[in-house]
Amino acid sequence: MVKVSVIGAGNVGATCANVLAFNRIASTIVMLDVKEGIAEGKVIDMLQAAQTLGFETNIISSTNNYELTAESDVIVVTSGIPRGPGMTREELIGTNANIVKSVVSQCLVYSPNAVFVIISNPVDTMTYLVSRFTGILKSKVIGMGGVLDSSRFKYYLRIALKANPSQIEGMVIGGHGDTTMIPLKRLATYNGIPVTELLSVDVLNKVVADTMVGGATLTGLLGTSAWYAPGAAGAYVVESIVKDYKRIIPSCVLLEGEYGQENICIGVPVVVGRWGVEKIIDVGLNVEEKALFEKSVEAIRRVNNIL
Template identity: 60%
Template sequence: MKVTVVGAGAVGATCADNIARKEIVDELVIVDIKEGFAEGKALDLTQTTSLLGFDTTITGSTNDYSKTAGTHVAVITSGIPRKPGMSREDLIGTNAGIVKEVATHILKYSPEAILIIISNPMDTMTYLALKSLGLPKSRVIGMGGALDSSRFKTYLSLASGASQNDIQATVIGGHGDTTMIPLTRLASCQGVPFSKILSPDQLEKVASDTMVGGATLTKLLGTSAWYAPGAAGAAVVESIIRDERKVIPCSVYLDGEYGESDICIGVPVVLGKNGIEKIVELELNETEKAKFKASADAVRNMNKVLHDMKVL
């Protein structure tokens, strides 16, 4: 099995590191536009093989996509990252052209590849890749929900003292500071609802902290985060390559599910060897339904920018 990670920056390199360490595939290719950058990252990772005990073959390439031929899953992290004060939406002008070009190159050599989109604004970039390339909706997946749900679990753990590994928690909606929806009502720890563990005020703060989780890190770091985004991307890849059929929130194309159509937005999905095996429809209450509709409207408005820019 073969995976390609496009973009050798912090997120791409971290994603590649996780994939290599866990021996998810036999062959891993890293591609970047900067001369020698991907090759350097690949060699550096390869030199950890004996230290960490994995045998994944890692190759770097400067914009030569012929080396990606036979890719089963491609992770696209290309584009400019957020800086302090920037929203994910601010990136659309630059990143739309990059994502479309990269995806086209990948499919030229691997026409059956499943695409994992990490580039921001992620829901819109996922929609762009799906619509511009005419791929089946099962093969274009935005990573955001996996990352947001991980951050949700972190804040629930910090507030309660529970182990993150014992927490079940899901974020749906857009991958944005104002559009994501941490489902506090459904969050639990070993089957015990968090509504019985934390006060309403504590749960409200957990949800608020989750929603600005990325912005908080951007302010602290001076750029976008990379450890958790890279690990989230690798987790999505792993479920697909190993056909684990895990339920992971991802940005996917809806065609009537949750009452929405013609949009890519975060919902729980079953991920297996074919990509999206099934969309899981949660039973939302009226408040959650209203929040999801508002989130979808915001994402749809962002998608209109693609048409205004004549990218679609």
């Protein structure tokens, strides 16, 4: 029996809960929101869809009743305000830091052993907040940024290659920001063949550029942050935890010497299993990648200093 709580019933949180339910990843899902009626209404909608789609997941909801989250295996935190057009993720820090700290503190009262998946933006700094100021083991705090950025990287590779998406592999590390993420061109493949051998330098550079503004592009089109891909990415991380899949997932985690960094949360490849972060993988960055990683670290530290 697996219990997952999703805090924040906005577009991302609701999508995450819906993916978890539809794919039977959890037996019980709890969804909370501070705004009365939002979580309740969306859960009723999901359960009515269950009659058609055929899933039997138990989904419950409430307005801020954290007792319902008791003994959760995983808690997904999506709470906070989303980006609007022209906003950076960093501009959200003042409001969202207070929200995230309050949410996590209340969850810990009822689920002290849960693994936390942080989606609230700016995710690198919100993950740092939870890792450093709540007393949770660092292995039980995972920031969801790299999965989403990698899915966007693979999407643009798919377009450039005119390829089968199931045969494309690609990874993005670094910060979850328009100027801090690092799509690893060198490691991207199509059916095992390096994409550097299949695409010209100019085309591949455009893929990287499009990936880095992938979120901002959608915000400009939608008038708010995207939600289908972020919600699915959160569910993907949860699935690797509760099913102990031990997937290698680019995730924002606290580094304590790895990649030559201390006291910072940033996206790197990690093995994600039943107990959260089981191992941090060093992929051996080349000179160019190390320089980009250092710049990403510096940018995140500046935002952390504001925190």
